[in-house]
Every structure is written in C-alpha cells, then in structure tokens.
Amino acid sequence: MSDNSFPENVKRLIQMHSEGLLGGEIMPEDALIGIVPECELPNVLTLGMALNYQRNSYTLWQSIAAAYTDESTRWIFTPLVVAKSSIDDLRLALLEYRVALQPNRHPEIWKSVSSGIARSSSKGDVAGLMESAHYDIACLKSMMQTTRKSEFPYLSGPKIFNYWLYVMETYTGVKWQSRELITVAPDTHIMKATVKLGLCTSDVLNGTADDRKLVAEAWEKALKGSGLAPIDVHTPLWLWSRAGFPSLTAESLFTTSCQG
Template identity: 40%
Template sequence: MKSKKELVRNCRKLLDAYQSGKLGYSVMPEDCSPNFSKEDNEIRLVYFTLPMSLNYQRDSYKLWEAALKAFNDSKVKKVFNIQYSAKLDAEILRKYLISYKVALQPNKHIATWQKIAKTVTENWGTMENFFQFVDYDFLKLREVVQKRYKSGFPYLSGPKIFNYWSFIIQKYGGIKLKNSEFIEIVPDTHITKCSVILGVITEEEASSLSKEKISERWRVILDGTGISPIDMHPPLWFWSRNNFKFKLK
C-alpha cells in the first residue's frame, strides 16, 4: 500500500478534477430528476428513496430515466405518493412500475417498493416524519434502517445501497444529515478498480477482501484529512467510467 500522504494527495487531485470537470463526463444518474421546488420536500424524498431500492445489478442511468418518465406521467406519478403506494393493489402498482421499466422484476421489485412504502406509512406516516424521527442523524438512520426495522426496508438496508442512498438523499433530497462523515464509501466495481490503481488495496485484495473491509481501508486512509469517504465516490466512479483518462501525474 502506498503512503497515506501520497494517497491523500491523489485523492485531492481527483476531487479537484471532478469539481473542475477534468474527469470527463460526470453527470450523475440521479441528475435525471424532476425540477423540484422547495415545497416539494415529501415527494422529493420519496423520489430518491423508492427507485433506489430497485437499483440492484442494473444500469443506474436507465433506472433514473425510467423514474423520471414515470413521474412525468400524471397517472403513474401517484406511485411517488408513499401512502398511495402502500395501499395500492399490487397488480395496479405492477402495471404502473413496469410500464416505464422502473421495475424490471414483476414480483420482487413490486414487493420491495410496496414493503418500504408500508413500513414508512404505518410507522411514521411520511418520509419527512421518518427523518424527523431519526433526528436527521445518519447514525440514528443507520440504526433504524439496518437494525430495528431492517425487514421493512428490503435492499435499501443493505450496506452498499444504504450508504449510497444516505449520500444521495443529502445531495438530491434536500436534507442535511448530522454525522454524515460516517457514511461509508461504496466499493462497487468502479470504486474497487480505483482502489487498486491508487494503492489502497492490491489486486489480490480486490477479490479477497469484503466490501466492508475495503470501506474500512478507505476510512483509515482519510481519517483526519477533512475528506469524508463518501465524498470520494463521485470522482472515483467517473474516473473509472471515463477509463482513467485523467492522469494523476
């Protein structure tokens, strides 16, 4: 593993390159979203939560393009009302979500969407109330979603998507979470490739270490630098997607 000083220096270079547009194409999948107003707090939170729970082994860009098309259809848009989705007949929900390919799996995806909608509706009523319940605190949010109500948040409670969703809900959902520095980086294929190139892990460790261990390695490296692990996700993700055209030296 390279020295911490060199690793942090390269991280800062990548952050700067991302912010200045030097990494190449860097439009996030979630940028494909409605132009929400400040008053649209509830539906915005739902919009960046329910589709995220279906974001498993699929093209993220196509998912959010599908979500936007569904949202722009006045009839289908109702599925982004969490109380409506919680009570809607499963067959109708299936028809709506599949019509724009928001859902690709006719049973599992519909069950996931409705289960989360029911969990929120039955326990807190709204997404806004839910975040008030956890005091807008990432650590409390993690406790609720990944432990106390884990079965009520299928897939969203998994470590990979939960951390990424927590990042997205801040970036696009219009809320600020306390203790957000504890959000872990999400070592998907792109992040893992970057981790090897930067020297955070070896090629052998890329296949032998768990995702949690890779996340832990990043946290140790960035400790005390002022850089939160999740802040590195976009620059690393686009660095890899753009085939590492940006050179560190």
C-alpha cells in the same frame, strides 16, 4: 506508490472532479432535475434507490422520471398510497415504464419500503422519516439496517444505504448528523479505483460482501482526521474508473497499478 503520494492523489482526484476533468458530469439521478419538484425528491429518490441493484442506473432513473411525468403512474412515489394499494395495481404501474424489471420481486420491494416509510413517521413520507430520526445517520442505520431491516430490502444493504444517504444530501440538501458515518458505496467502479490508488490489493476485486466491507473500512481508516467523509470521494472515484483512469499527475504515477 508511496504512502506520501496517496493523500495528494486523493486531493488531486477530488480537484479534477470539481473542475469537470473526469467527464460524466451528468449523474444518473440528474434525470429527475426539472421533472420532480424539490419537495417530492426525498420520496422519489428513496423509492427509486430501493431498486437500484444490479441495474443500469442511467436507464433506471430515466424510467423513474418518465413514470413521474405520467399522472396515471405518479402515485407510485407516494408511500402512503402505495402502502394501501393492491400489489396488482402496483405491478402494472411499475412495469409501465420499466421502473420494475422483475414482475414479482420488484413490486414487493417497492411496497415493503413504502410501508416501512409510512410506518416510520406521522407524515408518512421520507421527509417525516428523516425528521423522526433527527437527521441522525446513526439512528437511521440502527433502524433500517438492524431493528427493521426486513422492511427495507435492498435499501438496507450497505452499498445502497450509504449511497442513498449521499444522494439525499446531494439532491435534497439535507444536513446529516454524524455525517462521517457515510462510507463509500463499494460497487465495481469504486473497488477498481480503490485498487488503482493502492489502498487495497487486487484481491478485493472478487467483489464478495467481505471484499466490499474491507474497501469501505479502508477508506474510513485512510480519511480519518482528514476533514473528508468517505462518501466525499465516492463520485470522483466512480467517474475516474468510468473514464478509464486518466492520469492524476503529469508524471503518470498510475501507469503501474494494482489491477487484478
């Protein structure tokens, strides 16, 4: 694939997504729409995202929606309440609708993240956390990925952290400062699509931490000065891979790919 074709193919990919041509218009987090009030979405999305690791995302968010609908388990989405709860009560509530699959590790993560949120703002919730960081991604990255990383297991990891930023922007309407710092969240679909576009070689499909970092950095470099933030291509890439890589052009430029 020529260097000149790459930016055009990225633009076409984004256009196809906007036109609904990649399928998958229903994203996993859409399960919350009409269920969770807008003012509660930051808490629900953030806590749910903390367990969105090696899970079926659609099943996870359906479980979260069910747990929120049930008044007896809705409290698990209030960080201040969770922070003060017993781990046994939290475990039972998280397992009720299979929000948690691991009876020990998942409740511990949920409680740690809730406590971290509660300590991070005078309001004790995610809205307050973002406000205290002045909606600045650089500030959040420093806190959640460095100075207080241990309080935000899974959520502090580069893949989930960047996707969390994107989901918060998409579903809660938050306007981030330093938005260009949101990288792609390189899961398996993103890595396959990146290789398919010729931006990286098939070596990255090994999926190591270094491979994921390489993919994220490649997108940052490729889109610099384009007016696009790397996260802008995340969903189009993800859906393109899930759809089996439908051709982006009539000439089927992608019949020869860099698949491993």
